[in-house]
Amino acid sequence: MMFTLVLLATLLPWTFAFPNQQFVSHVVEEVRRFSGNEKPNILFVIDESTDAKAYFVENEEDAPMDLPNLRRLMREGTSFMQHYVQAPVCCPSRASTWSGRQVNPDTGLFVKGAYNNHEGLPANYSNTFAEVLKRNGYNVGIFGKTDYEAGGHSLDARVTAWTNKVNFPYSLSNGSVGFYTEGGPVYSTVHGSMAGRVTHEEDWAVAAETSQFIWNNSRSDTPWLVLLGIYCLQTLFFHFDFDSTTVTTSAISAYAGFVIVHPDYISSEYWLDRINTSKITIPTWNSLNEMHPEDFGSTMRKHMAGSDCCNDTIRVSANTSLHLKLLTYTNMLVRQHYYAMIAEYDAIIGDILHTVENTGQWNNTYMIFTADHGDMNMEHRQYYKMVHFDPSSRVPLIIRGPGIPAGRIYSNLTSQVDLYPTILDMASVPYPKDAGLDGRSLMPILLNGSDPGRQNIALSQFHGTDIHLSWFMLRKDDWKYVVYGSGHEVPSRLYNMRTDPLEMNDLASQLPLVVDALDLELRMHLDYPAIAEDAERYNK
Numbered sequence: 001m002m003f004t005l006v007l008l009a010t011l012l013p014w015t016f017a018f019p020n021q022q023f024v025s026h027v028v029e030e031v032r033r034f035s036g037n038e039k040p041n042i043l044f045v046i047d048e049s050t051d052a053k054a055y056f057v058e059n060e061e062d063a064p065m066d067l068p069n070l071r072r073l074m075r076e077g078t079s080f081m082q083h084y085v086q087a088p089v090c091c092p093s094r095a096s097t098w099s100g101r102q103v104n105p106d107t108g109l110f111v112k113g114a115y116n117n118h119e120g121l122p123a124n125y126s127n128t129f130a131e132v133l134k135r136n137g138y139n140v141g142i143f144g145k146t147d148y149e150a151g152g153h154s155l156d157a158r159v160t161a162w163t164n165k166v167n168f169p170y171s172l173s174n175g176s177v178g179f180y181t182e183g184g185p186v187y188s189t190v191h192g193s194m195a196g197r198v199t200h201e202e203d204w205a206v207a208a209e210t211s212q213f214i215w216n217n218s219r220s221d222t223p224w225l226v227l228l229g230i231y232c233l234q235t236l237f238f239h240f241d242f243d244s245t246t247v248t249t250s251a252i253s254a255y256a257g258f259v260i261v262h263p264d265y266i267s268s269e270y271w272l273d274r275i276n277t278s279k280i281t282i283p284t285w286n287s288l289n290e291m292h293p294e295d296f297g298s299t300m301r302k303h304m305a306g307s308d309c310c311n312d313t314i315r316v317s318a319n320t321s322l323h324l325k326l327l328t329y330t331n332m333l334v335r336q337h338y339y340a341m342i343a344e345y346d347a348i349i350g351d352i353l354h355t356v357e358n359t360g361q362w363n364n365t366y367m368i369f370t371a372d373h374g375d376m377n378m379e380h381r382q383y384y385k386m387v388h389f390d391p392s393s394r395v396p397l398i399i400r401g402p403g404i405p406a407g408r409i410y411s412n413l414t415s416q417v418d419l420y421p422t423i424l425d426m427a428s429v430p431y432p433k434d435a436g437l438d439g440r441s442l443m444p445i446l447l448n449g450s451d452p453g454r455q456n457i458a459l460s461q462f463h464g465t466d467i468h469l470s471w472f473m474l475r476k477d478d479w480k481y482v483v484y485g486s487g488h489e490v491p492s493r494l495y496n497m498r499t500d501p502l503e504m505n506d507l508a509s510q511l512p513l514v515v516d517a518l519d520l521e522l523r524m525h526l527d528y529p530a531i532a533e534d535a536e537r538y539n540k
Contacts, residue, residue: 050371077400095120100420116464117157145229145257177306184303185383196270218359225253267340366401481518
């Protein structure tokens, strides 16, 4: 079978034609040389709420926890250090991933736009990458959380989006916490099962189902796709015994979607004891008076503007010294529980990797590990997601498999919409002519270390819960530019991500020419005033 790479013209002007046929032939040769079958297996795993920094890819010595399975994937594949989602909230992000499209209405999807967590793809959308692979002979296994269809979060998502512009009276005086739509960051320690090792039990069950599927297909002559989404907040646990009698003969792909590491921050003593708290850093917070108005709005809506912001079990005294001590203590515990969940997630995926290896399919399986969005994890006086800051909008991405050199780190910008064409290229499947993909395959980077035709930019946006105005983000080279609404309501933001990776120093007022240039480029990709106006009409 010829390894076919087809790149269609897209709506985004930064997507260029793929490299020449000589390079494509090189890709074919490399994949055939390393692959045991004409079509490789594909394992796609996506978890929840994982900040890109949480894997400590380039600074393992600073990690508060061991991640042996993720470390193995990093050693054997490519880690993408600047990988952004198109909208940092569950359903819009996943809809974008499954369709390979941006989330604004310019994409021409059947929905008006994935403006909030209520909106996603219609149930009859036929061009998800999974459906395309099914039509091309893959046996597709989908396990755990998918959450890309519209309507999954309807009531809360629509009401809270509507309240973005409602002029509720509130005041932070006299101890008031203002108007909020979230309960604040809550952590808890539970007993779990199996001596505390199994805390997020349904996630372990999803991993067992996935392993069962891989085992059942291990003697197939054609490859698989596994699509895996993880759940972490339930208390149901069950065990699968591998059934070696059920074997399919069709190509296989699997998706696994996990909810771990989604708040609330829940873990057990088993995992908490494995966190080196001396390596946990405590974020620096600006005072409420120093915040950009949109940051203040998100902090308030997330119930973090008052003195009791950080846990229902801790009421912080108005005494300044005690206030700071308890805030530091609470931040430490929230972040300890967060890292403990990531450590458990590493163990969960270890069971799946063990199955792939023990069934002799390791060398013929592409593995993609990423997240649907990040988590603020107490940075910038926030938790949860929905905002442009990197802990919310930038996620891990690790890919390993046939022909991919070991231990490579890619530091230029990539986006979640790039995964759709990448998966189809892995499977040697042409892109659907009517898919209108907005991403660009990562295969040149994976196999050759670079892609000379790729522009170094990324886009993200959001219009829903826990914000006041729609926001739009452009990352280009070292710069991050953020604009709100029509661009006139509040000041825009500018950060140099190379010198200020924690986004503490807004340079917009100091560098107006850079702001103007980036704003012009953003408008080339997104007519953001029109999108913001449309989102306003939708929310009303």
